[in-house]
Amino acid sequence: MPILQVxxxxxxxxxxxxxRALNQLSFDVEKGEFLAVMGPSGSGKTTxxxxxxxxxxxxSGEIIFNGTKPHLFNKTELAYFRRRELGFIFQDFNLLPxxxxxxxxxxxxxxxxxxxxxxxxxxxxxxxxxGLSSVLNKRPDxxxxxxxxxxxxxxxxxHKPSIILADEPTGNLxxxxxxxxLELLSKINKERNATIIMVTHDPIAxxxxxxxxxxxxxxxxxxxxxxxxxxxxxxxxxNVLSLLGGRVGDLSxxxxx
Ligand SMILES: Nc1ncnc2c1ncn2[C@@H]1O[C@H](COP(=O)(O)OP(=O)(O)OP(=O)(O)O)[C@@H](O)[C@H]1O
Numbered sequence: 001m002p003i004l005q006v007x008x009x010x011x012x013x014x015x016x017x018x019x020r021a022l023n024q025l026s027f028d029v030e031k032g033e034f035l036a037v038m039g040p041s042g043s044g045k046t047t048x049x050x051x052x053x054x055x056x057x058x059x060s061g062e063i064i065f066n067g068t069k070p071h072l073f074n075k076t077e078l079a080y081f082r083r084r085e086l087g088f089i090f091q092d093f094n095l096l097p098x099x100x101x102x103x104x105x106x107x108x109x110x111x112x113x114x115x116x117x118x119x120x121x122x123x124x125x126x127x128x129x130x131g132l133s134s135v136l137n138k139r140p141d142x143x144x145x146x147x148x149x150x151x152x153x154x155x156x157x158x159h160k161p162s163i164i165l166a167d168e169p170t171g172n173l174x175x176x177x178x179x180x181x182l183e184l185l186s187k188i189n190k191e192r193n194a195t196i197i198m199v200t201h202d203p204i205a206x207x208x209x210x211x212x213x214x215x216x217x218x219x220x221x222x223x224x225x226x227x228x229x230x231x232x233x234x235x236x237x238x239n240v241l242s243l244l245g246g247r248v249g250d251l252s253x254x255x256x257x
Contacts, residue, residue: 001067002028003162003195004052009061011047011218021047022218024061029163032193034186036206037213038237040244044218045199046167052197053086053165054078066162083112087156087164091171093148095140101151102127102136108159119158126154130184146177153184157194164188166198170205182208203241207234214240 006029011022021044029035037045050056052063054070062069070081087108088094095104103110105126106119127133130150140148149169156164166185170178186208188194198209206212207230214221222240226233 003031003066004029004197005064006048006052007062007064009048009051009058009063011044011051011056012059020218022051022058025215025218025220026061027213027220027223029195029197031195032189033211034189034196034209035198035211035213036209037197037199037215038201038203038206038241038244039215039221041201043215045215047218048215049165049167049197049199052163053088054082083108084159085162087159087161089149089152089156089164089166089169091168093140093145093152093172095148095151095155097140099139100136101132101138101140101143104140104151105132105154105158107155112159114159122158123154126157130154144177145173146180149173149177149181150184153181153188157188157192162195164194164196166196168200168202169198170200170202178202178205203234203237206237207231212237212240214244216244 006025006027009022009025010020013019013021025048037048039045047056051058057071063071065085070078073081096107099107102123105123109119109122127136130153132147132150132154135143135147140151143151169185170181173181182205185196185198189196198205200206209226211223211225213223221244224236224240
């Protein structure tokens with residue numbers, strides 16, 4: 001059974017002008033998959049992530065997560081679901097400036113009232129792996145962008161969530177740090193069999209994934225699987241992007257791998 005099923009999801013924002021951000025979108029995500037979601041600006045990617053993460057509700061259709069329907073949960077169940085099952089990585093890192101790196105990383109466990117011994121053990125294991133052991137007592141403003149994103153990744157992993165949701169995780173990083181973060185996500189995906197859904201505009205970032213799902217105007221457009229070298233996959237991603245179109249400037253930030 002897939003870990004996540006998006007079934008006929010439609011999202012309509014009502015306002016002065018009615019806006020159909022997603023239109024009958026359906027796809028599955030398997031456990032251990034590293035999925036990229038791409039599409040032109042305004043195609044509904046963030047709306048989709050918000051619905052998967054239960055921040056927002058679909059107008060119709062449903063999300064099935066490990067056989068359950070989180071949108072039917074009550075407030076307490078929802079809070080518990082987000083805290084336990086989901087890990088978030090954002091473009092702007094979203095670290096709390098007044099907390100140390102270590103305090104930021106353990107936040108999901110602190111909020112879940114987990115024992116200190118467990119926190120210490122997990123922090124040690126994760127920070128050694130992510131090369132963060134020497135910055136544990138620093139504050140976020142003392143970190144480089146790459147370090148800050150690695151801290152955010154550690155925070156997203158510390159509670160061993162079922163799915164990691166990443167919204168443009170390399171959007172604020174230079175090419176060197178982007179590559180490091182992507183290699184790290186790829187390693188976490190393989191070594192821990194972690195399921196990752198990553199929204200990105202960057203075809204290089206997408207080329208680290210197993211599959212790229214393309215959406216346009218809130219609808220399924222295409223999907224391609226990586227079955228060959230990353231360089232070739234990158235080329236195939238560019239080919240679909242050129243068919244997809246989009247607003248001028250959407251592809252202007254493309255760097256060559
Ligand atoms: N809260 C909202 N109220 C009304 N319309 C919204 C709201 N959020 C998003 N939209 C609209 O829904 C559509 C999809 O927006 P969304 O942010 O999901 O796109 P996106 O693919 O993430 O775009 P980008 O790549 O620019 O971040 C857009 O037309 C947007 O204007």
